[in-house]
């Protein structure tokens with residue numbers, strides 16, 4: 001399975017291939033694909049962060065159940081962060097809805113850099129953004145989506161560097177060992193079918209129990225289930241305790257090169273099926 005920058009290149013190639021072939025996606029999927037491309041194209045500007053911890057220090061934190069990247073460890077380049085935020089607002093707010101007023105307010109907020117930093121800090125620590133959003137007359141959910149997407153390219157850069165220091169045997173927890181975020185996708189690896197989770201914020205992948213809800217943590221067999229599509233390639237894991245779902249791909253059944261960051265986006269039909277059956281995306285309801 002491709003990883004890191006090789007995978008990024010393969011994703012761009014595939015996106016360009018789809019574009020040339022005139023492949024059309026629903027608008028919501030298209031927006032997420034554009035954000036993914038934006039995050040990949042921002043990588044050279046962000047560069048490769050230097051790890052702030054040694055492998056031993058990482059292991060010590062993981063053994064205490066602590067994720068390893070705190071907000072203050074992230075070096076945010078002011079100009080680049082503001083520029084990415086404006087691009088994100090373009091993709092998520094200005095273009096789809098033509099909502100110039102909201103996008104103007106969001107861009108105004110981002111122009112005030114200490115405020116943008118504060119919002120990013122709140123988002124990272126899971127603090128609700130409703131207070132700041134009300135104060136600046138923007139929708140809290142929209143603000144959260146924008147700041148999350150603007151921070152993502154930076155978190156991705158850190159996650160790629162730090163993932164090599166994470167001893168997978170030290171962490172079987174529900175949240176991400178790097179940034180503490182929740183999973184929004186899973187895969188069963190191609191050898192023995194162990195289940196790995198993918199972080200919704202930084203993209204880190206970590207090994208997790210096959211029979212446990214990645215959101216509420218229940219291990220009750222009778223509360224956990226999954227359904228598969230007709231080829232058995234995709235799975236929808238559901239939990240009756242917290243009514244969450246997580247999508248997964250079974251790599252044992254994949255015949256071509258799987259690019260996980262694309263899979264989590266283009267499987268929007270699984271999200272629709274889950275929500276129609278009254279399950280919610282666990283990474284949102286628990287953050």
Ligand SMILES: [Zn+2]
Pocket residue numbers: 159176177178179180181199200201202203204
């Ligand atoms: Zn993460």
Ligand SMILES: [Zn+2]
Pocket residue numbers: 213214215216217218239240241242243244
């Ligand atoms: Zn659950």
